Ligand SMILES: CC(C)[C@@](O)(CC(=O)O)C(=O)O
């Protein structure tokens with residue numbers, strides 16, 4: 174009998190190779206090959222681990238860095254966090270990470286390391302990111318690593334703790350979407366423009382519950398750095414992960430990186446990696462075709478990454494949208510952005526330009542921007558033009574090429590590596606009402622600074638905008654022929670030299686300052702969930718309520734998980750001067766004590782993975798959130814903390830709104846999955862996944878459940894070690910020989926530009 178194997182997608186292949194246990198309730202314990210850590214989303218996870226007295230199961234499979242809080246001003250080496258980090262909360266967060274990595278012997282690239290940088294930039298640079306691996310991080314832009322054919326996604330802090338303890342996560346199988354990009358990108362159009370165009374086409378919830386595989390000739394011809402920018406913003410399309418099948422370009426990039434496999438293991442790895450593609454005939458849940466030829470330089474006009482328009486276009490009017498929800502979002506966005514419908518995009522003046530972030534702060538991005546600013550001066554109307562490399566390695570490589578000089582001569586500030594103005598957790602932030610052209614990934618309200626206004630753009634458009642002082646069509650602003658711009662965008666990475674001769678910090682070597690606060694203990698993750706909730710409902714008429722709106726970034730420097738209710742919806746609740754906005758629902762006496770929050774628009778909780786959003790909602794007193802739909806990471810984070818989320822369709826939403834209009838409270842009974850009015854009459858039924866319901870009602874800690882079957886994890890590790898030994902071996906060898914050798918011979922000194930970095 175001839176048996177044919179069922180064709181599988183790339184996602185299915187990687188997923189299947191990491192299943193530790195498939196449980197009856199549809200959940201899967203999935204093994205994690207690589208865990209990236211940064212200072213913002215890890216402290217509460219380390220505290221949880223301490224309160225359970227658990228060790229980190231696989232320290233060498235972790236890699237930590239400080240990136241969000243770090244100043245980008247000149248670094249006097251050796252850097253002392255206690256003086257260099259001037260903001261006390263930032264300092265504490267970085268020092269807390271430093272203490273934790275030392276306790277658990279986790280490899281750490283701190284402020285004294287020449288390889289410090291944004292977590293999603295340094296993973297690939299080091300060769301920590303490998304094809305076919307599973308990679309997680311308490312950060313939504315972990316999707317970046319999918320560019321290597323790794324299954325990589327953002328998780329919340331509860332899951333970070335679970336990974337520390339078990340080196341696994343609990344997931345369900347996701348849907349699979351294919352975005353096929355045909356045609357060719359025109360000159361001056363980058364993968365960033367393409368991705369914003371895709372998000373504009375499928376929407377910020379277009380990829381919810383899905384892993385997006387990008388395919389087609391345009392993707393094949395794309396450099397690794399462009400692929401990373403593309404996959405990076407998969408989360409802005411709502412997807413769990415972005416994925417690109419690895420090819421020769423991928424292997425070439427990975428080869429010789431400090432943590433990549435070597436010798437016979439490189440050959441074995443390559444053999445395995447070469448079967449990482451979607452089989453012909455494999456089934457996708459959804460396929461979207463994009464014609465790249467039609468993509469122009471693309472910019473955002475509003476406060477959601479789906480609110481895009483081509484640079485030659487104008488600000489839309491609410492009536493331009495058929496959908497009523499989109500009309501309302503447009504109205505709100507125009508008001509926030511201070512824009513009038515019909516204004517040409519190229520007539521919009523900006524105050525600041527930012528080239529940086531995990532989307533666009535790699536060497537290729539600075540090369541292309543430098544081509545445009547070379548020999549020119551930034552507009553005198555600009556208050557600031559900021560170029561912030563994604564890592565120390567990017568910075569030095571750019572400096573070797575003289576790119577820093579080009580930027581500085583043009584009037585840009587050339588800074589040290591970090592997240593910087595993407596989120597402004599350090600001192601780089603917008604002032605109220607300042608307008609910024611930014612190569613980052615989120616244009617959410619107040620993301621770059623309270624009441625700041627963000628237009629997302631490509632590095633090329635950012636550079637042209639800096640020169641012109643208004644949003645600019647890069648194709649008109651450069652004396653280069655468009656083919657040259659195009660070539661620059663796809664500049665080959667093979668020019669970069671690989672490896673050797675630089676210093677690196679490791680846990681043994683770093684001088685680590687002592688933290689000033691003790692860890693906050695947290696009890697086991699059991700819940701006293703009451704299956705009936707009763708109370709009043711606060712209604713917010715908005716769609717795409719992002720976690721930046723729920724829990725503004727300025728509070729993300731906390732290392733606590735309690736007492737965050739005051740921060741909830743801060744920017745919607747208060748004016749920049751601190752005065753309460755009387756018309757905001759939660760400032761009204763009757764709604765201050767509501768148990769339910771109803772968002773009338775879809776995609777509640779989109780954007781950042783920050784679990785603080787959930788902790789703040791609970792601390793404020795909410796026990797249940799209603800919305801037409803929720804973003805994946807937020808959905809997951811909520812249930813892990815015992816916050817019930819209920820999806821309601823338009824009919825049920827209208828009924829709840831009606832009941833609230835009559836001054837009624839409502840009741841939710843989780844056991845029966847019903848929604849009742851105050852008198853107990855049925856409003857409607859709701860669906861909920863079986864395992865989620867059980868999770869809430871039983872309230873047994875997930876970590877304890879996973880550890881109860883620890884033999885299955887041990888067995889998986891044994892089998893994986895035999896089948897794909899390079900996954901563990903490459904990091905062990907890398908840290909213990911190559912990178913450590915670099916450290917031993919030399920003292921940490923001021924970083925000198927050198928061409929020997931990569
Ligand atoms: C930690 C936080 C500031 C974050 O990096 C988290 C995230 O995206 O998940 C963000 O960009 O919002």
Ligand code: SF4
Nearest residue numbers: 314530531592595596
């Ligand atoms: S999105 Fe911004 S803040 Fe978040 S990791 Fe990327 S650069 Fe850092």
